[in-house]
Amino acid sequence: MTGxxxxxxPKISLRGVKKRFGPKVVLDGVDLDVDDGESMVIIGGSGxxxxxxxxxxxxxxxxxxxxxxxxxxxxxxxxxxxxxxxLEKFGMLxxxxxxxxxxxxxxxxxxxxxxxxxxxxxEARDLAVEILRQVGLEADVANLSPAELSGGMxxxxxxxxxxxxxxxxxxxxxxxxxxxxxxxxxxxxxIVDCVQDLGSTTITITHDMASVRKIADKVGMLYKGKMIWTxxxxxxxxxxxxxxDQFIHGRAEGPIHMDILKL
Amino acid sequence: xxxxGLIGRVMLTFLATAGRLGIFTVNSVSHCLRPPFxxxxxxxxxxxxxxxxxxxxxxxxxxxxxxxxxxxxxxxSRFNAESAVAGIVVIGFVRELGPxxxxxxxxxxxxxxxxxxxxxxxxxxxxxxxTTLATDxxxxxxxxxxxxATLMLxxxxxxxxxxxxxxxxxxxxxxxxxxxxxxxxxxxxxxxYDDVMSSLVKAGVFGFIIALMGCYHGxxxxxxxxxxxxxxxxxVVSASILILMSNYVVTELFFSQ
Numbered sequence: 001m002t003g004x005x006x007x008x009x010p011k012i013s014l015r016g017v018k019k020r021f022g023p024k025v026v027l028d029g030v031d032l033d034v035d036d037g038e039s040m041v042i043i044g045g046s047g048x049x050x051x052x053x054x055x056x057x058x059x060x061x062x063x064x065x066x067x068x069x070x071x072x073x074x075x076x077x078x079x080x081x082x083x084x085x086x087l088e089k090f091g092m093l094x095x096x097x098x099x100x101x102x103x104x105x106x107x108x109x110x111x112x113x114x115x116x117x118x119x120x121x122x123e124a125r126d127l128a129v130e131i132l133r134q135v136g137l138e139a140d141v142a143n144l145s146p147a148e149l150s151g152g153m154x155x156x157x158x159x160x161x162x163x164x165x166x167x168x169x170x171x172x173x174x175x176x177x178x179x180x181x182x183x184x185x186x187x188x189x190x191i192v193d194c195v196q197d198l199g200s201t202t203i204t205i206t207h208d209m210a211s212v213r214k215i216a217d218k219v220g221m222l223y224k225g226k227m228i229w230t231x232x233x234x235x236x237x238x239x240x241x242x243x244x245d246q247f248i249h250g251r252a253e254g255p256i257h258m259d260i261l262k263l
Numbered sequence: 264x265x266x267x268g269l270i271g272r273v274m275l276t277f278l279a280t281a282g283r284l285g286i287f288t289v290n291s292v293s294h295c296l297r298p299p300f301x302x303x304x305x306x307x308x309x310x311x312x313x314x315x316x317x318x319x320x321x322x323x324x325x326x327x328x329x330x331x332x333x334x335x336x337x338x339x340s341r342f343n344a345e346s347a348v349a350g351i352v353v354i355g356f357v358r359e360l361g362p363x364x365x366x367x368x369x370x371x372x373x374x375x376x377x378x379x380x381x382x383x384x385x386x387x388x389x390x391x392x393x394t395t396l397a398t399d400x401x402x403x404x405x406x407x408x409x410x411x412a413t414l415m416l417x418x419x420x421x422x423x424x425x426x427x428x429x430x431x432x433x434x435x436x437x438x439x440x441x442x443x444x445x446x447x448x449x450x451x452x453x454x455x456y457d458d459v460m461s462s463l464v465k466a467g468v469f470g471f472i473i474a475l476m477g478c479y480h481g482x483x484x485x486x487x488x489x490x491x492x493x494x495x496x497x498x499v500v501s502a503s504i505l506i507l508m509s510n511y512v513v514t515e516l517f518f519s520q
Binding site for chain 2: 055059084087090091092095096098100115116161171
């Protein structure tokens with residue numbers, strides 16, 4: 001574990017976060033600091049609690065124990081308008097894009113701005129076309145339904161929606177899952193470009209080591225509900241942590257045992 | 264010992280479900296009463312629930328009204344009470360058959376659709392996406408549906424009452440040889456203010472139940488396509504049962520002496 005002593009307050013700070021579903025412990029005392037403007041990538045096997053972690057930060061799930069501070073504010077205690085104002089700081093790209101089926105692409109992109117009545121519908125459409133261009137999509141995509149888009153296009157629309165309101169913090173949940181390597185690299189490049197333009201703090205969850213190497217400033221590994229290693233991207237190949245080594249090299253042999261029924 | 268354990272588990276599950284439904288209802292109603300309101304969504308839901316349910320509710324009412332008239336005529340002829348057809352059709356239809364059949368038909372159409380739509384949004388993380396976009400799912404998804412269904416069901420049932428009575432009128436005058444003028448006069452004479460009011464109150468209650476069950480089961484659906492299917496079935500079954508139970512309660516409140 002790399003320890004850094006800084007005087008600056010982290011943008012996102014988690015201490016002792018625990019979450020269980022019935023008897024299954026998913027998060028078992030997670031500690032994490034993400035500095036302002038930093039790109040944190042969390043890696044780990046399937047079912048290790050990566051998505052649960054970001055859902056706890058957003059308040060979609062309530063942690064059983066622990067503290068989650070965003071910009072110094074304790075997020076777990078927020079209710080009503082305070083919570084709504086808190087959520088306005090965030091954007092998120094979901095694993096399956098999670099676009100609203102009932103709305104055309106342009107309304108998906110500007111949904112947050114329209115819901116908060118920050119812009120009129122005509123302005124929203126023009127803005128959506130502009131943001132779609134930033135993620136490499138033509139203006140004619142704006143009027144299509146999400147069901148008419150390919151997986152890669154849906155991810156790009158999801159990315160456009162995540163950045164539309166210029167959020168302070170953006171979460172990316174498995175941004176390249178299910179995409180071919182070229183489209184995955186396109187998405188990774190768009191993420192880097194968009195985040196640099198906005199100066200946002202980001203947390204990305206991924207299994208994809210190409211994404212880690214392209215997006216990350218800092219990397220953390222979650223295993224059995226604990227953050228077992230965090231450090232800068234440059235140290236990931238020499239972490240000295242056998243769990244991290246096994247994961248980044250994708251080896252079946254090592255301390256991480258997959259629960260596979262052997263026939 | 265196992266039998267007692269089973270009873271305990273069933274009881275605990277029932278109480279947990281009742282508690283969850285209670286909290287969901289209070290939360291939903293509070294969002295219906297507090298601004299902001301998504302007027303466009305309320306409007307589109309009103310059209311979906313009210314306008315698009317008209318054919319199914321209208322056809323059900325027309326044929327049920329006709330059958331009711333025929334049955335009363337045939338049954339009444341055993342003790343020379345054929346002349347009571349108009350009065351019994353209007354009272355029976357306005358007080359009971361209009362709201363109950365209308366409610367059950369709309370439950371099958373609307374409650375299932377709501378559960379399927381919201382359930383799919385749940386399992387595809389669209390509801391989580393709403394939250395991350397600082398939009399309360401109760402405000403955006405649940406409240407418009409509850410408001411629209413509670414307002415539109417009385418309108419639908421009013422139409423169903425008129426069509427049902429008309430079904431009885433057409434059959435009685437065309438097939439059974441009733442005088443049209445006398446039939447209409449008897450219909451108007453028999454109908455009272457309380458009959459219409461109870462019909463509309465029942466319809467409002469049924470509309471609320473239909474939307475609540477559709478939204479509740481959709482919102483709590485889990486586990487992909489199968490979970491959405493289960494939610495849809497549960498929504499229709501629970502809405503239908505609650506409609507019949509609440510029908511008794513409202514009838515008791517209006518007409519018990």
